[in-house]
Amino acid sequence: xxxxxxxxxxxxxxxxxxxxxxxxxxxxxxxxxxxxxxxxxxxxxxxxxxxxxxxxxxxxxxxxxxxxxxxxxxxxxxxxxxxxxxxxxxxxxxxxxxxxxxxxx
Amino acid sequence: xxxxxxxxxxxxxxxxxxxxxxxxxxxxxxxxxxxxxxxxxxxxxxxxxxxxxxxxxxxxxxxxxxxxxxxxxxxxxxxxxxxxxxxxxxxxxxxxxxxxxxxxx
Amino acid sequence: xxxxxxxxxxxxxxxxxxxxxxxxxxxxxxxxxxxxxxxxxxxxxxxxxxxxxxxxxxxxxxxxxxxxxxxxxxxxxxxxxxxxxxxxxxxxxxxxxxxxxxxxx
Amino acid sequence: xxxxxxxxxxxxxxxxxxxxxxxxxxxxxxxxxxxxxxxxxxxxxxxxxxxxxxxxxxxxxxxxxxxxxxxxxxxxxxxxxxxxxxxxxxxxxxxxxxxxxxxxx
Numbered sequence: 555x556x557x558x559x560x561x562x563x564x565x566x567x568x569x570x571x572x573x574x575x576x577x578x579x580x581x582x583x584x585x586x587x588x589x590x591x592x593x594x595x596x597x598x599x600x601x602x603x604x605x606x607x608x609x610x611x612x613x614x615x616x617x618x619x620x621x622x623x624x625x626x627x628x629x630x631x632x633x634x635x636x637x638x639x640x641x642x643x644x645x646x647x648x649x650x651x652x653x654x655x656x657x658x659x
Numbered sequence: 660x661x662x663x664x665x666x667x668x669x670x671x672x673x674x675x676x677x678x679x680x681x682x683x684x685x686x687x688x689x690x691x692x693x694x695x696x697x698x699x700x701x702x703x704x705x706x707x708x709x710x711x712x713x714x715x716x717x718x719x720x721x722x723x724x725x726x727x728x729x730x731x732x733x734x735x736x737x738x739x740x741x742x743x744x745x746x747x748x749x750x751x752x753x754x755x756x757x758x759x760x761x762x763x764x
Numbered sequence: 765x766x767x768x769x770x771x772x773x774x775x776x777x778x779x780x781x782x783x784x785x786x787x788x789x790x791x792x793x794x795x796x797x798x799x800x801x802x803x804x805x806x807x808x809x810x811x812x813x814x815x816x817x818x819x820x821x822x823x824x825x826x827x828x829x830x831x832x833x834x835x836x837x838x839x840x841x842x843x844x845x846x847x848x849x850x851x852x853x854x855x856x857x858x859x860x861x862x863x864x865x866x867x868x869x
Numbered sequence: 870x871x872x873x874x875x876x877x878x879x880x881x882x883x884x885x886x887x888x889x890x891x892x893x894x895x896x897x898x899x900x901x902x903x904x905x906x907x908x909x910x911x912x913x914x915x916x917x918x919x920x921x922x923x924x925x926x927x928x929x930x931x932x933x934x935x936x937x938x939x940x941x942x943x944x945x946x947x948x949x950x951x952x953x954x955x956x957x958x959x960x961x962x963x964x965x966x967x968x969x970x971x972x973x974x
Binding site for chain 1: 660661662663664665666667691694704705706707729733734735736750751752
């Protein structure tokens, strides 16, 4: 069992990448407000997310950086080698459903 | 909105840390089975989690490494400086409810 | 384990009830869009929800009928006797967190 | 957005119904422990659930009444006419993923 729901704002410009054989992927970050205030006001958590294929294209069509969206899916972990050949460990939300909470761009 | 439910196995030995002023914290990792098979059999995602205070003490009392538990909470992000003074970025589950799915140890 | 996240619109006028000893309760219904279209267009599920105390007062202060909100909590079941002395079985969302998705009224 | 995770025990005998054209459906109830004690001990909520097709057949193959399972899905509402031609309103969990938490029967 692995189930995640989040509502937050898209942090970076939306960019689709074609990773070959027509496979489309979108990597970005969601800023999710904490449900309490600190001395610094309302703070946020920054959760990386990844979306594949048709769903990625829909986000690219409907959303801009800064837009409020609902994302549902599962947390996944993976590792990759960065440019310095170090192994980087990533924990991110693999999105399987999106709800647009603002008018279309 | 930020809500997470997971069922998985505790990966590391359970260790409480007292970080001063009697504040107790437990850091560990949950191995959550993917809901599909790959050529390598059933795989898992490895999601770091953190539990505070009373709830941490309950886990220490009831669970061993390898035990199956249900964890509920929120994903949070934070950064810290490691021993090489590099900034490390962490995404982890902040647990606010636990369900024990095995007999008490 | 019992965890629910929903985004939808408040169906009925918002009304607080004082059930004695100063205990405040709010009962209403959330219209949650289905994530697919039918021949009748986009349809919704209608999920009863209940909120207690401070959180109920916040909803009364911030929301109107028709407003979009995010609700988190647990599904609960209960029975009561109606005016004809029949036992009625209710399944409803017991809300423990609210996110307002529109400007304050 | 409509997302539900529950862990609980299957309340009734498991029965598949063929509703025509080979469509298989399973209706049952999940007993989900509350996360607090009352004067009567640990109580439970009783949440109706519905599962379709392959997933229903898997539950029939793997589970018995009383077994512990994890269910994920969405809450849905619907109405039907009962034998006295009264309209009955149902709120239930539409299951889209199951996790078996006990050895196979």
